[in-house]
Each structure stands twice: as C-alpha cells, then as structure tokens.
Amino acid sequence: MTGERTATLDDVARAAGVSRATASRVVTGQGPASPRARDRVAAAVAALGYVPDASARALVTRTGTRLAIAVIGHTAAVLDDPYVGRVLTSAAHVAAEREVGVSLHWLPLDDPGSLARLADGRGLGGLVVVNPTRPALETVPRGLRGRVAAVGVGTRHVPSFDVDNRAGTDGVVRHLVRTGRRRIAMITGPSWLPCGDRAVDAYRKVLRDSGGEPRVVTGDFTAARGAEAAAEIMVRWPDTDAVFALSDLTALGVLDGLHALGVRVPGDVAVAGFDDIAFAGLSRPALTTSTHPVEDIAAAAAQAVLDRRDTSGATFYPSALVVRDSA
Amino acid sequence: MTGERTATLDDVARAAGVSRATASRVVTGQGPASPRARDRVAAAVAALGYVPDASARALVTRTGTRLAIAVIGHTAAVLDDPYVGRVLTSAAHVAAEREVGVSLHWLPLDDPGSLARLADGRGLGGLVVVNPTRPALETVPRGLRGRVAAVGVGTRHVPSFDVDNRAGTDGVVRHLVRTGRRRIAMITGPSWLPCGDRAVDAYRKVLRDSGGEPRVVTGDFTAARGAEAAAEIMVRWPDTDAVFALSDLTALGVLDGLHALGVRVPGDVAVAGFDDIAFAGLSRPALTTSTHPVEDIAAAAAQAVLDRRDTSGATFYPSALVVRDSA
DNA sequence: TTGAAAGCGCTAACAT
DNA sequence: ATGTTAGCGCTTTCAA
Numbered sequence: 001m002t003g004e005r006t007a008t009l010d011d012v013a014r015a016a017g018v019s020r021a022t023a024s025r026v027v028t029g030q031g032p033a034s035p036r037a038r039d040r041v042a043a044a045v046a047a048l049g050y051v052p053d054a055s056a057r058a059l060v061t062r063t064g065t066r067l068a069i070a071v072i073g074h075t076a077a078v079l080d081d082p083y084v085g086r087v088l089t090s091a092a093h094v095a096a097e098r099e100v101g102v103s104l105h106w107l108p109l110d111d112p113g114s115l116a117r118l119a120d121g122r123g124l125g126g127l128v129v130v131n132p133t134r135p136a137l138e139t140v141p142r143g144l145r146g147r148v149a150a151v152g153v154g155t156r157h158v159p160s161f162d163v164d165n166r167a168g169t170d171g172v173v174r175h176l177v178r179t180g181r182r183r184i185a186m187i188t189g190p191s192w193l194p195c196g197d198r199a200v201d202a203y204r205k206v207l208r209d210s211g212g213e214p215r216v217v218t219g220d221f222t223a224a225r226g227a228e229a230a231a232e233i234m235v236r237w238p239d240t241d242a243v244f245a246l247s248d249l250t251a252l253g254v255l256d257g258l259h260a261l262g263v264r265v266p267g268d269v270a271v272a273g274f275d276d277i278a279f280a281g282l283s284r285p286a287l288t289t290s291t292h293p294v295e296d297i298a299a300a301a302a303q304a305v306l307d308r309r310d311t312s313g314a315t316f317y318p319s320a321l322v323v324r325d326s327a
Numbered sequence: 328m329t330g331e332r333t334a335t336l337d338d339v340a341r342a343a344g345v346s347r348a349t350a351s352r353v354v355t356g357q358g359p360a361s362p363r364a365r366d367r368v369a370a371a372v373a374a375l376g377y378v379p380d381a382s383a384r385a386l387v388t389r390t391g392t393r394l395a396i397a398v399i400g401h402t403a404a405v406l407d408d409p410y411v412g413r414v415l416t417s418a419a420h421v422a423a424e425r426e427v428g429v430s431l432h433w434l435p436l437d438d439p440g441s442l443a444r445l446a447d448g449r450g451l452g453g454l455v456v457v458n459p460t461r462p463a464l465e466t467v468p469r470g471l472r473g474r475v476a477a478v479g480v481g482t483r484h485v486p487s488f489d490v491d492n493r494a495g496t497d498g499v500v501r502h503l504v505r506t507g508r509r510r511i512a513m514i515t516g517p518s519w520l521p522c523g524d525r526a527v528d529a530y531r532k533v534l535r536d537s538g539g540e541p542r543v544v545t546g547d548f549t550a551a552r553g554a555e556a557a558a559e560i561m562v563r564w565p566d567t568d569a570v571f572a573l574s575d576l577t578a579l580g581v582l583d584g585l586h587a588l589g590v591r592v593p594g595d596v597a598v599a600g601f602d603d604i605a606f607a608g609l610s611r612p613a614l615t616t617s618t619h620p621v622e623d624i625a626a627a628a629a630q631a632v633l634d635r636r637d638t639s640g641a642t643f644y645p646s647a648l649v650v651r652d653s654a
Numbered sequence: 655t656t657g658a659a660a661g662c663g664c665t666a667a668c669a670t
Numbered sequence: 671a672t673g674t675t676a677g678c679g680c681t682t683t684c685a686a
Contacts, residue, residue, distance in 0.1 A: 006447075008680085010679080010680095018656080018657090019656065019657045020657085020658095020680080021657060021658080021659095021681080022656060022657075024680070024681060024682085025655095025656090025681090030682095031655095031682090032655055032656085033655075034655060034656085051448075051449065052679085052680075053386070053449055053450065053679050054392065054449075055381075055383075055385040055391065055679080055680090056382075056386050056662090056678070056679035056680040057680055057681075058392075058662095058680095059380070059382040059661095059662050059663065059678090060661080060662050060680050060681045060682080061662085061681065062662075064382070065381065065382055065392045065428070065450075066392070066393065066426070066427065066428030067428060068423070068428075079416060079420070082409065082412065082605065084416070085409065085412030085415070086412070088415055088416060088419060089406060089407070089411070089412055089431060092396075092415060092429060092430050093406070093430075093431050095428065095430050096395070096431055099430075099449075099450050101392070101393030101394060101395075101422065101427060101429045101430045102428045102429055103420075103422050103423035103426075103429070104419035104420050104423055105423055121378070121426070122380055122381075122426070123380065123381045123426045223609055252606075252609045259611070278407075278409065278606075279606040279609070282580075282606070283609065283610065284582075284586070284610070335662095335663060335664085336664065336665095345672075347664085347665095347673090348666085348672070348673060348674080349671080349672055349673075351664070351665060351666090352665095355665080357666095358666090358671090359671055359672085360671070360672085361672085364672080379663085380662090382664090383664040383665090384663080384664055384665075385678095386662090386663080386664070386665095386678050386679065386680085387663085387664050387665045387677080387678045388664085388678085
C-alpha cells in the first residue's frame with residue numbers, strides 16, 4: 001500500500017536521459033536548458049510523479065521550509081484572536097500545497113528585536129507579519145527581502161496586503177448616517193496600530209460632511225474593552241445614538257455593555273462592527289458589520305512570500321457592508 | 328545586524344573538543360556518551376546558541392519537517408470550524424518551538440484513500456488527525472507509526488487525545504436535571520463521528536436514572552443545523568424543556584431557532600452547549616456549556632507526534648460545566 | 655547547453 | 671564510549 005520509493009531527481013534524470021544537473025535546471029526553471037531537454041525532463045517528471053524534496057532543497061539553498069506567521073501585540077493573547085485563526089488557517093492551506101508548513105509567533109510590541117531574531121532563525125522560508133508597525137518592519141534583515149509580506153501596513157521593502165479600511169469604514173458610517181444617526185462614536189484599534197489610521201480618517205470625514213462631532217475612543221480589539229468603552233461613551237456623550245467599533249469582537253462587547261446599561265439596540269443606540277466574524281450573525285441583535293476577505297488576503301500574502309513574487313506596494317481588498325439588526 | 332553565521336554541529340563539536348558524531352549523539356540524546364562529553368557538548372551548545380538545522384536532520388532521517396493537521400469531514404467547510412482554528416493555532420505554537428511548521432488538510436469522508444495519500448507524501452514529520460473514524464485510521468501506512476496522533480478516537484496504533492465526553496455530558500445533563508428539567512433533548516454530532524458515542528451514552532444514562540425519555544436528534548456541529556433541529560424538536564416533542572447540543576455553535580443555532588419560534592430561553596426551554604468557544608459568553612442569553620482544554624489537547628497531540636513519544640492508548644481531558652444564563 | 659563534482663548540515667553504520 | 675566514513679536529495683560552480 002505504501003507503494004514504491006518516491007522518485008528522486010536522479011530517477012528523473014535517468015528516465016529523461018540527461019544529467020541530474022540538467023534535470024534540476026529544468027525543474028527549478030533556473031538556468032539554461034534546450035527545448036529538447038526541457039520536454040524530456042517534463043515528461044519524466046510527469047511519468048514518475050516526481051515531487052522535489054523540500055528538505056533537501058532547503059538544505060542547499062539555505063532557504064527554509066516553513067512559513068512563519070508573526071503577530072505583533074502587547075501580550076501573547078493576540079494569538080487567540082479569531083482573526084489570527086483565520087489568517088493561519090488560510091496560510092496553512094496555501095502552504096500545504098507547496099509542501100511547507102506554517103508556524104505561529106507572537107512578537108511583543110515592546111521588544112523591537114523580536115522580529116529580527118525570528119527572521120534570523122534558520123529554516124525560515126518566508127514571513128508574514130500580521131498587524132505590523134513600520135518600525136518593526138524596518139528590522140527585517142536584508143537577507144529576507146522578497147520573502148516577507150505584511151497583512152496590514154507595509155514599507156518600501158515589504159509588500160502589504162490589507163483591507164481597504166477607508167472605504168469599509170466609509171460604508172459603515174454612511175449607513176449609520178443614512179439611517180438617521182448623527183451622534184456617532186467610534187471605538188478604534190490600539191493606538192500603536194497604524195493600519196487603523198485610515199479608518200479613523202474616513203470616520204472623521206463622514207462626520208464632518210454630515211455635520212457631526214467626532215467621538216473617538218481607543219480600543220484594543222477585545223470584547224471586554226468593548227463593554228468598557230460603551231460605558232465610557234455613554235457617560236462622556238450621553239446623547240450618543242450610534243457606536244461603530246473597528247472590530248466585531250469589540251462591537252459584541254459593546255452590545256453587552258449597552259445591555260447592562262439598559263440601553264436598547266438598535267432602538268436607542270445603533271451598533272456596528274467590522275470584520276464579519278463567524279458569530280456576527282449569531283448575536284442578539286445580529287450585528288451589522290463590514291465583511292472582508294481575510295482568507296483571500298492571507299492566501300495572497302502567503303503566496304507572494306512562498307512564490308517569491310515581487311509584489312511590492314500595497315494591495316487593498318474591498319470591504320462590504322452587511323446590514324443585520326443592530327444598525 | 329544579521330549577526331555572524333549560525334553555528335553548525337561542527338562548530339559545537341570543535342568547541343567541545345569531540346567528534347561531530349559524539350556531538351550529534353549528545354544533542355539528539357540517542358546513543359551512548361560519557362558524562363564528560365555530555366557536559367562539554369552541552370556547554371558548547373549553550374555558548375554558541377546552537378540550534379539543529381531541521382532540514383538537514385529531516386533529509387538524513389527521512390523524517391519530514393512539517394506536521395500535518397488533517398480534519399475529516401463531508402466538505403472542506405469543516406476547516407472553517409472555530410474548533411479547528413484552535414487546534415491549528417495550538418499545534419502551530421508547539422511546532423514553532425521545534426522549528427517545524429504545520430499544514431492543514433481536509434480529508435473527505437467518502438474518500439478512504441485520502442489519508443494514505445497524505446501520509447505517503449514526503450516531508451511529513453508527523454500527522455494529527457482531527458475527528459477521525461477508526462477505518463480511516465487503519466489506512467495510515469506502517470511507516471508513519473509512532474508519528475500519528477488522533478484528536479478524537481484512536482486505534483491500537485494511533486494514540487488518542489480527547490475530551491472526556493462522557494463525564495462532560497454527564498455534568499451538563501445532570502445540571503439540567505438538578506435545575507428541574509426532565510424532558511431533555513440532545514443534538515448529537517454527525518452520525519459517522521465515533522467520538523460522540525460516549526456522550527450519547529452518558530446522556531441516555533442520566534435520563535434513565537432520572538426517569539426521562541431520550542430524545543436524540545442528529546446534528547452536524549453547525550449553527551444552521553442547530554436552528555433547524557430546534558424546530559424539529561419542538562414539533563416532535565412540544566413539551567421539551569431543555570436542549571443539550573454537543574457543540575456550542577449548534578447550541579447558538581438552537582438559541583436562534585427557539586427565538587424565532589417565540590420560545591423563551593431559559594424560561595420555557597433551557598439550552599446548553601459543549602466546547603465553551605470564545606463566543607459562548609457573549610450570546611444572549613449567555614450560553615451554559617462545558618469547557619474543555621482544546622489547546623492543551625492539541626498541544627499534547629502535537630508533542631507526542633513531534634517528540635516520538637510512544638504514548639499509546641487514550642488520554643482523556645476533563646470537561647467542566649460552565650453555568651451562564653441559558654440553563 | 656550540458657555534465658562532473660563538490661557540498662549544504664546532519665545522522666547512522668561501522669570500526670576502534 | 672568515541673571517531674571515521676558514507677551518504678540523505680538537491681543546487682551550483684566550473685569545465686567542457
């Protein structure tokens with residue numbers, strides 16, 4: 001059942017009637033090869049079902065065999081965020097197709113050396129940094145250039161794959177305005193996270209256009225903080241008629257906090273989130289939010305890194321309003 | 328910043344004044360070594376910050392460099408279950424410490440060859456099968472023996488790491504009985520999944536002891552099925568006063584379904600789930616459930632496989648009742 | 655354009 | 671108990 005020994009490059013070369021070196025050139029696509037050699041090797045590969053051994057290749061090219069997913073945050077608890085789970089799942093899926101694995105790492109926000117240390121480690125085929133800061137990205141060694149991608153902001157050397165926070169926020173806040181809300185508060189992400197800035201900008205802009213005053217409170221993407229922030233908001237601006245949180249988890253916390261305060265949703269206050277996590281449709285009231293293709297984003301980042309595609313610059317993915325019951 | 332070349336085993340051997348072979352024996356812990364050699368090598372390893380190259384090791388031992396997580400199910404959608412995300416996250420964490428990565432695979436329930444095909448692939452350091460069936464486990468090649476673990480039922484050759492479903496279910500159902508419920512329905516997992524059997528047994532036993540009639544409906548761990556099943560139950564047994572679902576997601580669906588039916592929870596019907604997912608505390612009403620250490624279980628399975636610990640047999644992890652508002 | 659040969663870092667026979 | 675030797679499967683100079 002286990003079948004015969006898996007084919008090696010030597011087998012391919014022999015079957016194709018060329019040297020191993022030539023076979024290698026054809027398989028990797030590097031270096032010259034005559035059309036004739038190309039064909040014969042390709043045929044042999046197909047016939048034998050040859051798959052290159054990732055370890056052997058990694059050993060000689062000094063390029064690792066795993067894709068590291070690194071998440072920046074204050075505590076290791078950031079790894080528990082469902083968002084990270086989605087990124088990891090998607091990346092692991094992409095990686096599996098290429099015979100590589102993924103590993104998960106927490107990068108402490110206050111330890112600027114942690115990224116460099118991770119990147120220096122051997123066996124690293126590539127690196128996807130989730131929610132990076134620009135200074136952190138500056139610490140990736142030159143040797144890893146072209147094998148790093150960011151889910152969040154990027155830099156000149158690190159391509160970025162991210163949600164179009166600006167348009168997404170714009171969509172949500174405009175929806176709130178359209179449904180008659182004017183005194184709209186926003187709960188942001190952590191202040192150190194640069195990729196939330198565009199969202200805050202968009203929020204301010206819509207409010208300005210509609211004649212409202214910005215009411216911004218800092219969050220941290222957790223549900224607990226959402227409940228807390230809801231209370232803060234209702235104390236500081238009691239006439240608030242809508243709360244927009246830049247995270248569904250936080251929005252769910254807001255729902256909880258407002259419920260505890262006896263505030264009705266959406267009767268008294270509308271609540272909207274951001275992300276469209278699996279539970280968004282299951283809360284009571286069901287959460288109005290903005291959905292985005294986290295899996296696609298993660299897959300694109302993983303592919304860019306694994307295939308050494310030189311995708312510099314930023315790619316933005318659309319975010320779409322999902323109207324449910326809470327707003 | 329990139330620092331000097333990372334140390335190799337040769338460097339260690341030289342620094343310790345022994346041969347590379349001896350250094351290897353000490354580092355791997357295999358084979359004999361004098362206390363003196365052991366000490367000197369250990370010191371050299373520490374001084375040089377030596378970390379073995381996973382690729383090189385994998386190449387020679389013919390043992391891969393990644394840990395595959397395989398989830399059995401009808402459709403690829405099983406990979407989206409938050410439970411899988413938790414398993415994957417935890418495994419990826421364990422793997423990262425050993426310089427290996429994890430990959431994620433879906434094993435179609437109706438394709439018995441898929442496990443064997445996955446296991447045959449090169450580059451596989453180990454395999455953790457989630458929610459396996461016994462027949463599927465029989466298809467793992469002998470060559471992989473000792474490098475496979477199951478999260479769910481096991482076999483003679485595959486050690487099992489699982490929740491103590493029996494005790495967990497017992498705890499939940501007894502709680503329902505204790506709070507005055509007698510006409511308790513249960514929504515199980517998919518019928519092909521053997522690890523739910525113990526839970527159903529436990530449920531039947533408690534009902535028998537308390538003089539109730541078993542009311543069992545088959546589920547599939549999804550929320551949608553929960554809503555559906557809730558309606559079925561209320562039609563078939565209108566006097567039902569409690570529903571226990573073997574999955575929080577399903578229980579949340581039940582909450583939804585009952586709400587739609589105008590049934591009050593927990594006033595008319597108590598609802599309890601199983602798993603204690605992140606969202607269980609955020610639903611309205613907050614879900615009463617049984618919590619279990621999924622992360623610990625996954626970590627143990629990953630360790631067993633990665634460290635070739637010969638942990639045959641089954642290890643059960645305790646499940647503990649969490650009383651919230653729904654029951 | 656091709657092949658011969660060296661070697662990536664490590665483990666495992668085999669001798670000693 | 672230790673060292674010597676021979677590879678694991680692959681890429682990559684270097685000559686031809």
